[in-house]
Amino acid sequence: MSETNSTETPETRAYVIHPDIPSREGQRHLPEFALAEAVSLAAALPHLEVVGSEIAKLRKPEPGHLFGSGKLAEIKERLEANDVDLVLIDGPVTPVQQRNLEKEWGVKLLDRTGLILEIFADRARTREGVLQVELAALSYQRTRLVRAWTHLERQRGGLGFVGGPGETQIEADRRAIDEQIVRLRRQLAKVVKTRELHRAARRKVPFPIVALVGYTNAGKSTLFNRVTGAEVLAKDMLFATLDPTMRGLTLPSGRKVILSDTVGFISDLPTQLVAAFRATLEEVLEADLILHVRDISHPETEEQAQDVNDILAKLGVAKDVPLIEVWNKIDAVPPEPRAALLVQETREPDLQAISALTGEGIAGLLAAVDEKLAEERFIEEITLRFAEGRKRAWLHEQNVVRAERQTDDGWSFEVEWSGSQRNRFRAL
Template identity: 55%
Template sequence: MCPDVTRGPRRRTIEARLEEFKSLASAINLEVIDDHIFNVREVKPATFIGGGQVEQLCQQVEDDEITLVLIDCQLTPIQQRNLETRLGAKVLDRTALILEIFGDRAATREGVLQVELAHLNYQRGRLVRSWTHLERQRGGMGFVGGPGETQIESDRRLLQERVNLLNKRLAKVQKTRFEQRKSRQSIPFPIIALAGYTNAGKSTLFNVLTDSEINAEDQLFATLDTTVRRATLPHKREVVFSDTVGFIADLPTDLVAAFRGTLEEVTEAHVVLHVRDVANDDYVAQAQDVNDVLADLDVSPETVPFIEVWNKIDALTADELELRRRHRNPNLTVVEISAQTGEGIDDLLAAIEEELSKSGRFQVVMLPHKHAGIAHWLYENGEVLSAAADEEHDATRYEVRILKNKMSPFLEKFDKFVVEGQQ
């Protein structure tokens, strides 16, 4: 069920939002028996929707023997409980449904911990004698409720203990990932981060760029955990590609907080590839949703080079693609591709190399043959544009481009050999 409560201009149509919500349900193999769009003039504190609409749902739940009702909104604990009582069926709102999907998809230890933590935080206000099973996860310490303590109080304490434990475990995992990130920062390879709306084709593109085989199914949130692979660009520069979790409209706050550490991989990028499904009718609204989340992470075209990757152009007619071109942002680099067919991939790689070159500084090094042993540093830490022997000076003349964050170690090694360059 999709309540229509929007007043005035909206990013996407209510019909498109309903289709996306149904796709979320399909992502965990739920069978959608029927769907409704309910016009909600005023949100009811008790049930969110109106009494007549509740009665309509009650009748359908009874007639079709429905056991689960999905509502595309954020319900308060009271609204959820009242609806479940009236309908005689389990009720999940948008947040709960996305949490279920994330719980089903999480594969790494950090992902599992992040999802469970978000789920527990969501359940804080929804405790109705549902968390006593946590007692069995406390290492056999037994029930410690004092005399007269209510069941819900003990449930809340057990939940809080579990939250505290998860926070400690997650802190350890994130510390490890932080150390891994520092290790990547110490190596010379620029980081290219892929970001985009869920199901925009990021993972498919990632596989093409890195010759990998990570999961890339045609469904929302097919992959959750950040994947990192090294690859070599056409001009032999080595880079690291990072594929992040997909975004979605109204991503639950608890999930944004839980996955913030994972999303922060984007903040370390030298170039961000904003992958967009331009064949989707809501591609403009989807881009706005992605940019909103990135802005919360202080990532924007003003802070890091952006390349807009218009994916799935093979699903558009020439007229449809031309119409989209008329509305493109003239201030952004845009590359049109099909990750599925490979069309435009060479143009994308060239665009990545061009963006990286803008962040590098051109240097000419005249390296005497007797110091040839340190020449490998130029290849490992910079982009060697040319290398030619200069017999007159008994040296090799290197034209290189060095990233700004590598200039200090470069100058430490080669300052006395630099004959031309940008500071």
């Protein structure tokens, strides 16, 4: 006799609110698009059903509750009518505001950072990815120990990853979190060292690294799958890929490259997450060529592109790393603007219009990548002091040394390298 599986996690009924605060600094996206993105973020979590959403216009945030008393009561009615379990606030919420709103509405609440942490925790696959998420979550949790989380005391099994303990244990819990952070950092150091060994081995294979970057949901994974034949998770879902996936790719000329698919960037990415995932994006930092994949059909494609450029700058990606802008989803653009985009593409060498879904433009993109990587190589003489052993090791790892001799003060080299390799060497 078959039995119903009673261990299945029930759906959590969620309600998404985007606070529209005109004075908010750095606000780049229109409220309706910001709300749509927040709803998509929520939909990226399993066992979560979005039962409603709204834009809440605020003149200024109230220190204690974020919203004024009238708006609080109005929202509470909607939450009760929809039997809501979880409210997602698309923006920053202070610990005090979070505690008061949960008490007022009788629901669990997550702000934007908490929601992104939940998604990162659900998507992380590699050991390093998991440790990165735990470290970021503990740092976030530590700042919120003023709250009474008594109704959230459960192990992570869906939502609740960024939950914490009750107020009476604040100091003990802070110490426990600090100790756990130290342990995680030690574990992470070991994992990063292992990855460094893997990267060192990869550098000895003289294949250039081509990194896909872009706003989340721009179609990077679909493009990755299209050109490599890999089956990376490619869904119409934000943050579908978190840990970098790398595959070999042979270009039309026969040149072999390593293609790296990375986590999608997003506006207002919490600072602690940029820091935590820096190591996960090392392939971007070491790339010989970056493909910036854009959803050219999105109404806010320009704003999304600027968000990506801002995060690349925060990550320290050198401006002199060659970059091709890839206008994806050209198939979703209406005929007239599409024709204009294709004309613009012909005028700009570092721009390629494609559809990763249909395959349109892929051959042209691969040819452009081929051409970009066939850059002029330079033969130069350089000298290093004995104290610069790290730079010497880097030269050998890159296989650019044609000749080497020891001098009284250090070493003299004859190297053959590309402009991007020269720039990376100078940045060491």
